[in-house]
Amino acid sequence: MSSTRTLIRGGLVITAADETHADVLIEDGRIAALAAHGTAAADAWTADRTIDATGKYVIPGGVDAHTHMELPFGGTFASDTFETGTRAAAWGGTTTIVDFAVQTVGKALREGLDAWYAKADGVCAIDYAFHMILSDVNESTLKEMDLLVEEGITSFKLFMAYPGVFYSDDGQILRAMQRSSANGGLIMMHAENGIAIDVLVEQALARGETDPRYHGEVRKVLLEAEAAHRAIQLARVAGAPLYVVHVSAEEAVAELAAARDKGLNVFGETCPQYLFLSTDDLAEPDFEGAKYVCSTPLRPREHQAALWRGLRTNDLQVVSTDHCPFCFSGQKELGRGDFSKIPNGLPGVENRMDLLHQAVLDGHLTRRRWIETACATPARMFGLYPKKGTIAPGADADVVIYDPHAEQTLSAATHHMNVDYSAYEGKRVTGQVETVLSRGEVVIDRREFTGRAGHGVYTPRSTCQYLS
Numbered sequence: 290m291s292s293t294r295t296l297i298r299g300g301l302v303i304t305a306a307d308e309t310h311a312d313v314l315i316e317d318g319r320i321a322a323l324a325a326h327g328t329a330a331a332d333a334w335t336a337d338r339t340i341d342a343t344g345k346y347v348i349p350g351g352v353d354a355h356t357h358m359e360l361p362f363g364g365t366f367a368s369d370t371f372e373t374g375t376r377a378a379a380w381g382g383t384t385t386i387v388d389f390a391v392q393t394v395g396k397a398l399r400e401g402l403d404a405w406y407a408k409a410d411g412v413c414a415i416d417y418a419f420h421m422i423l424s425d426v427n428e429s430t431l432k433e434m435d436l437l438v439e440e441g442i443t444s445f446k447l448f449m450a451y452p453g454v455f456y457s458d459d460g461q462i463l464r465a466m467q468r469s470s471a472n473g474g475l476i477m478m479h480a481e482n483g484i485a486i487d488v489l490v491e492q493a494l495a496r497g498e499t500d501p502r503y504h505g506e507v508r509k510v511l512l513e514a515e516a517a518h519r520a521i522q523l524a525r526v527a528g529a530p531l532y533v534v535h536v537s538a539e540e541a542v543a544e545l546a547a548a549r550d551k552g553l554n555v556f557g558e559t560c561p562q563y564l565f566l567s568t569d570d571l572a573e574p575d576f577e578g579a580k581y582v583c584s585t586p587l588r589p590r591e592h593q594a595a596l597w598r599g600l601r602t603n604d605l606q607v608v609s610t611d612h613c614p615f616c617f618s619g620q621k622e623l624g625r626g627d628f629s630k631i632p633n634g635l636p637g638v639e640n641r642m643d644l645l646h647q648a649v650l651d652g653h654l655t656r657r658r659w660i661e662t663a664c665a666t667p668a669r670m671f672g673l674y675p676k677k678g679t680i681a682p683g684a685d686a687d688v689v690i691y692d693p694h695a696e697q698t699l700s701a702a703t704h705h706m707n708v709d710y711s712a713y714e715g716k717r718v719t720g721q722v723e724t725v726l727s728r729g730e731v732v733i734d735r736r737e738f739t740g741r742a743g744h745g746v747y748t749p750r751s752t753c754q755y756l757s
């Protein structure tokens with residue numbers, strides 16, 4: 290932990306609320322003060338280290354509330370460890386991840402959670418926290434939920450998809466929602482009708498439709514919208530707030546918007562892959578489409594406008610990555626000849642801040658909305674604010690110096706994620722992370738990694754701070 294004073298001078302400080310030319314004083318790992326640039330107050334500050342941010346943005350470190358390091362899926366494991374994945378996150382300007390600990394069917398939450406603490410312990414480059422995946426909702430699971438909320442694991446993911454693996458039926462979902470409405474936890478929902486999807490998978494394979502693009506065809510928009518609708522009604526019955534993860538379909542956004550119009554505490558997340566990629570990628574020949582297999586699936590390009598609109602109107606509040614990388618070679622290839630055996634998930638933890646900055650340049654979001662959806666709101670949604678997600682006195686000094694003019698080409702040849710392809714190979718974007726501080730320590734210094742495995746610490750969370 291640094292006991293030194295660091296000064297970031299001359300940049301444009303952007304938070305969800307403000308854009309100001311301010312100097313930022315950091316002391317003992319936290320933001321000590323901000324003062325308008327060029328004023329006597331700022332000029333009087335001295336520091337051990339001064340970072341010149343002239344012409345750059347000074348933004349809060351990204352908060353990625355949806356990652357899956359080492360997730361077991363389809364007989365293999367997501368290829369980023371906590372060490373490689375958090376280092377890649379730092380390169381991309383993300384300084385906090387919230388990863389999903391997994392309950393195994395028949396086992397206690399405690400056992401799954403302890404396994405996740407062990408995986409992450411001592412190897413992370415940036416700070417981390419956990420959600421808990423409930424794969425087996427029963428009496429003892431429900432009791433354990435209360436203990437987890439007290440321990441700082443304040444959100445629980447349930448799956449309406451993947452029967453036989455993570456799936457919960459409506460009764461289990463209702464019970465978990467009732468429990469969370471009492472203990473303050475937030476239910477995160479994977480909203481896809483997995484029972485119906487499995488029928489369509491079986492029928493497609495029987496017709497010889499085995500290519501990756503059929504993954505997108507069987508996981509229908511209507512089955513995402515139906516599940517979102519059902520989850521919302523169950524949450525209403527339980528009196529619980531609801532956060533729908535990885536929303537990809539226009540019709541699902543409409544369900545969230547309708548619920549929010551009624552004043553309900555219903556929230557939604559989307560991911561860069563749904564904003565920038567489409568079924569065109571999934572249809573790439575020679576099995577290349579497998580690189581784009583994730584669930585919910587990529588949608589026809591027409592859906593993107595509704596997602597951008599949702600982000601602007603606050604019908605969608607958060608952009609997370611759902612980072613869940615599987616190498617093309619040896620992992621995605623498990624599904625050659627049967628799309629249902631392709632491990633689901635895309636790499637992206639390193640790309641999110643840059644892609645959303647490109648969205649600012651493309652006119653989809655304002656700069657402040659970029660920071661709100663990628664830093665401030667995920668921190669508030671999951672009980673990390675204002676320690677994370679903003680630049681304000683008292684906050685952790687998780688700060689990114691961002692060069693809005695640098696040009697880069699996204700590529701597996703230059704990224705730092707432990708995966709052999711990029712979902713955005715060859716995409717040109719303007720804007721690049723230059724320097725990153727995590728609790729005052731410089732972990733990326735002018736595009737050189739200066740951090741270390743083990744700098745990142747586990748960060749317990751309070752309950753959702755976004756309820757109306």
Ligand code: URP
Pocket residue numbers: 357479535582583584585611613633634635
């Ligand atoms: O395809 C995906 N999204 N893989 C990760 C697991 C999940 O459902 O989030």
Ligand code: ZN
Pocket residue numbers: 299300310311326
């Ligand atoms: Zn200035």
Ligand code: ZN
Pocket residue numbers: 479534535584585
């Ligand atoms: Zn999911």
Ligand code: ZN
Pocket residue numbers: 355357611613
């Ligand atoms: Zn996920």
